[in-house]
Amino acid sequence: xxxxxxxPRYKIIEKKQPVAFWCNPISGHNTLYWYLxxxxxxxxxxxxxxxxxxxxxxxxxxxxxxxxxxxxxxSTLKIQPxxxxxxxxxxxxxxxxxxxxxxxxxxxxxxxxxxVL
Amino acid sequence: AQKIxxxxxxxxxxxxxAVTLDCTYDTSDPSYGLFWYKQPSSGEMIFLIYQGSYDQQxxxxxxxxxxxxxxxxxxxxxISASQLGDSAMYFCAMSGVYTGTASKLTFGxxxxxxxxx
Numbered sequence: 001x002x003x004x005x006x007x008p009r010y011k012i013i014e015k016k017q018p019v020a021f022w023c024n025p026i027s028g029h030n031t032l033y034w035y036l037x038x039x040x041x042x043x044x045x046x047x048x049x050x051x052x053x054x055x056x057x058x059x060x061x062x063x064x065x066x067x068x069x070x071x072x073x074x075s076t077l078k079i080q081p082x083x084x085x086x087x088x089x090x091x092x093x094x095x096x097x098x099x100x101x102x103x104x105x106x107x108x109x110x111x112x113x114x115x116v117l
Numbered sequence: 118a119q120k121i122x123x124x125x126x127x128x129x130x131x132x133x134x135a136v137t138l139d140c141t142y143d144t145s146d147p148s149y150g151l152f153w154y155k156q157p158s159s160g161e162m163i164f165l166i167y168q169g170s171y172d173q174q175x176x177x178x179x180x181x182x183x184x185x186x187x188x189x190x191x192x193x194x195x196i197s198a199s200q201l202g203d204s205a206m207y208f209c210a211m212s213g214v215y216t217g218t219a220s221k222l223t224f225g226x227x228x229x230x231x232x233x234x
Contacts, residue, residue: 003161041226041227042210043162043224044224048221089160093162105152105164108161110159110160110161111160
């Protein structure tokens with residue numbers, strides 16, 4: 001079974017340019033997460049989807065970040081315009097729903113590493 | 118609010134020896150889950166082990182065990198018989214069960230483990 005797929009793996013852009021990251025979760029996983037991981041830090045939640053609904057986007061900087069999961073499957077995270085401080089790894093994860101051990105843990109993709117020059 | 122503290126930025130262990138990675142937590146939720154993830158250089162987060170706050174016994178998964186001491190709010194990871202492939206970043210994380218904390222992992226800053234010959 002395929003895991004969580006993210007693209008691109010690496011992206012280098014100049015500041016003020018737009019960038020988009022794509023994530024395809026594990027088939028059948030209703031819950032999708034986007035996490036931000038700064039260098040030397042643990043991941044921090046940006047947004048969580050239950051199917052196509054964003055149920056927790058309190059940590060998403062809405063002035064420049066946006067996300068969508070239109071059909072409740074794959075998702076796109078966009079930054080426009082990018083700033084120097086956005087350089088980080090953007091991790092996508094999925095789960096069956098909830099975090100109780102009986103329903104499964106989060107499954108992460110390999111991440112998209114963004115460098116803003 | 119939930120908080121995870123990992124006080125060991127880096128640890129060294131010799132191959133075949135056991136190592137303990139420390140994790141303390143703070144939460145107001147009466148029920149919660151504790152997780153450990155491994156992040157190799159490839160970037161993806163790999164689930165290792167889960168402990169529910171009301172589980173009577175400490176969790177074990179192969180060479181991984183979780184030393185859960187509820188009164189001390191600690192959830193240390195013990196890796197027995199270390200292997201070279203265990204070299205990676207290790208993150209402790211927790212989730213609650215109520216709205217706002219359920220289905221959301223809060224991570225610590227991680228511990229980098231280096232296994233030596």
